[in-house]
Amino acid sequence: MRSPVACSGDRVKVEGTWRRAIELAEDGRSVNVLDQARLPYQIAWRRLAVLAEVTAAIRDMTIRGAPLIGATAAYGLAIAMHADPSDAGLARAHAELGATRPTAINLRWALHRMHARLAPLAPSERAEAAFAEAARVCDEDVALCSAIGDHGELLIRAAAERAPGRPVQVLTHCNAGWLATVDWGTALAPIYKAHERGVALHVWVDETRPRNQGLLTAWELTQHGVPHTVIADNAGGHLMQRGMVDLCIVGTDRTTRTGDVCNKIGTYLKALAAHDNGVPFYVAAPSPSIDWTLDDGEAIPIEERGADEVRYVAGHLVVPLTSPVANPAFDVTPRRYVTGLITERGIAAASAEGLRVLFPEHAR
Numbered sequence: 001m002r003s004p005v006a007c008s009g010d011r012v013k014v015e016g017t018w019r020r021a022i023e024l025a026e027d028g029r030s031v032n033v034l035d036q037a038r039l040p041y042q043i044a045w046r047r048l049a050v051l052a053e054v055t056a057a058i059r060d061m062t063i064r065g066a067p068l069i070g071a072t073a074a075y076g077l078a079i080a081m082h083a084d085p086s087d088a089g090l091a092r093a094h095a096e097l098g099a100t101r102p103t104a105i106n107l108r109w110a111l112h113r114m115h116a117r118l119a120p121l122a123p124s125e126r127a128e129a130a131f132a133e134a135a136r137v138c139d140e141d142v143a144l145c146s147a148i149g150d151h152g153e154l155l156i157r158a159a160a161e162r163a164p165g166r167p168v169q170v171l172t173h174c175n176a177g178w179l180a181t182v183d184w185g186t187a188l189a190p191i192y193k194a195h196e197r198g199v200a201l202h203v204w205v206d207e208t209r210p211r212n213q214g215l216l217t218a219w220e221l222t223q224h225g226v227p228h229t230v231i232a233d234n235a236g237g238h239l240m241q242r243g244m245v246d247l248c249i250v251g252t253d254r255t256t257r258t259g260d261v262c263n264k265i266g267t268y269l270k271a272l273a274a275h276d277n278g279v280p281f282y283v284a285a286p287s288p289s290i291d292w293t294l295d296d297g298e299a300i301p302i303e304e305r306g307a308d309e310v311r312y313v314a315g316h317l318v319v320p321l322t323s324p325v326a327n328p329a330f331d332v333t334p335r336r337y338v339t340g341l342i343t344e345r346g347i348a349a350a351s352a353e354g355l356r357v358l359f360p361e362h363a364r
Contacts, residue, residue, distance in 0.1 A: 014223060015043060020183050021068055022075065022138065025049075028131070029082045031075045033063050036179055040219035048072075051080040051093055058100040058107075061211065065180020066253040066289050067141050070106030073097045074137040077114045078130035085126040090118060102301045103262060103330050105254040105291045110137055138182045144286040145184035147344035152190025152249060152284060153197065155347070159246040160199050167227065168194075169246045171204040171236055174264035175213040176251025176284060177220045186284035187251040188220065190342065195226050203228040204239060208264060210309045210327065233266050237273035247280040249342070255285045257362065259335030259350030260297025265328055271337040280339040283350070287343060290355065292362045297332035305329045 014034070022033050030049035037060070038044045046062060048054045054076030057063050063072050080093030098111055117133045118126045159168045170191060177185030184192065194201055203221060205228050208214040214230060221228045231239070239245050248270055254262040261267070261283045274281040294300065307325035311317060319325060338350035348354040356363045 020138070020142075021179055022063070022071055022182055024075075024131070024135065029127075030079060031072070033057065033072065034179065035062050036064055036216060037062050039179075040215050048076070049079065050083065051076060051096065054079060055096050055100050058097070064211075064213070065175065066104035066106040066251070067145070067181040067186065067286060068179070069101060069104050070110035070288060071134070071138050071141055071182050073100075073107050074110045074114050074134035075131075077111065077118070078127065078134045081118065081127040081130040085123040087119075087123070090115070090126070101303060103253050103303045104289075106288050109288045113137065141182040141286070141288075142184060144288070144344040145181050145186055145189045148186055148284050148286060148342050149184055149189030149193040151344075151346055152282070152342045153193035153199070155247060155249075155280075155282060155342070156190055156194040156201060157197075157199055160201075163246065167200040167202040169202055169204065169239075169244055171206070171239065171245045171248045171270070171279075172217060173206040173214070173236075173248075173250045173267050173270050174208045175216040175220070177217055179216050179220060180251065185220075185251075186286060186289075186342075187249045188217065189284065190249060191221075191226060192224060195224070201227070204236065204245060205230045206233050206236060206266065206270070207231065208266060209233055213264065236270050237277075240273050240277040240279050245274075245277075245279050247282060248274050249282045249284060252283050252285045252289050253330060254294075254300050255283065255290045255341065256294040256297050256300070256335075257290065257292045257355060257364075258295050258352045259338060259341065259348075259354065260294075260300075261285070261333045261335070261338055261341075261350070262297060262300045262302075262330050263333065265331050268331040268333045268337075271333040275337045281337060282339055282347075283333075283341050285341045285343055287345075287359060290343075290359075290362075295352075297334065300330075300332060302331070303329040 035044045035046045177188035305327045310325045311319040335350040341348045345358040
């Protein structure tokens with residue numbers, strides 16, 4: 001089993017210490033995760049020791065972000081196998097974890113991978129194999145995100161060369177950083193890499209209502225010393241009109257094989273503004289976030305979350321109880337508005353052909 005001590009490659013700080021967003025606990029059969037629901041006001045780690053705690057953490061967004069959801073689900077299945085490694089136990093854990101969040105494809109990808117590894121084994125072998133496989137899922141996520149950072153950093157460096165003498169202005173939406181992955185992040189990985197390699201930059205951080213995940217991005221960037229400014233969601237278009245954004249980099253919860261991108265609600269509006277103002281719009285898309293079975297973004301299930309996420313802010317009622325509330329959690333950006341997909345294998349055109357060049361094993 002993987003040591004609970006942070007391994008080489010852990011590159012983002014929590015209170016000055018390099019940590020991963022999910023770590024195997026010292027007992028070797030539970031995990032510690034950073035409670036994102038308490039951030040940025042309080043730093044608290046939560047131990048997940050039973051299947052019900054893992055499913056609740058994913059469903060109530062104690063942990064969030066497509067890659068981290070997948071990694072947590074992988075460990076959730078391992079935790080379940082420690083308690084009940086029977087065929088029925090495997091099927092039950094797979095079903096319960098799979099029902100937690102409908103949009104992020106990494107959840108289904110991780111569970112499929114874990115099930116394929118465990119189903120052929122004898123029940124007595126499943127727990128140890130499950131924890132080992134979950135550790136591999138996490139280690140691979142770190143490697144994928146680091147590679148995305150290397151490829152995306154070149155885009156930021158190119159922007160710096162086009163506008164010498166001032167910081168590169170990058171706009172991002174939601175949180176696609178260390179908190180949303182095991183380490184490094186997706187959209188933030190190029191920013192971290194560029195910052196560490198001496199490229200002067202500044203990040204415009206959308207607050208991203210109603211869950212305010214932009215505050216998590218601001219917390220991360222503060223921990224790492226990256227210059228940034230938090231803005232209201234609707235300020236991005238104004239900044240682009242004023243020439244104050246050099247490029248946008250966002251994450252993805254599910255990208256079709258043809259390049260349509262499903263991400264946190266509000267992403268589509270940023271893409272429209274970027275298109276209108278000639279601002280490059282990139283999506284950091286690790287391959288486990290690509291749904292190779294879908295041709296059209298309209299087929300992606302959009303999670304509709306509870307009204308109270310909109311009704312209440314920090315426990316205070318801000319919307320009249322008599323007013324109906326709609327709360328779609330994601331939207332789809334058509335591929336025609338995406339400049340490119342930053343993957344672990346390089347930057348692809350947002351098209352079936354563009355992805356096929358980098359991932360020929362998924363070609364139809």
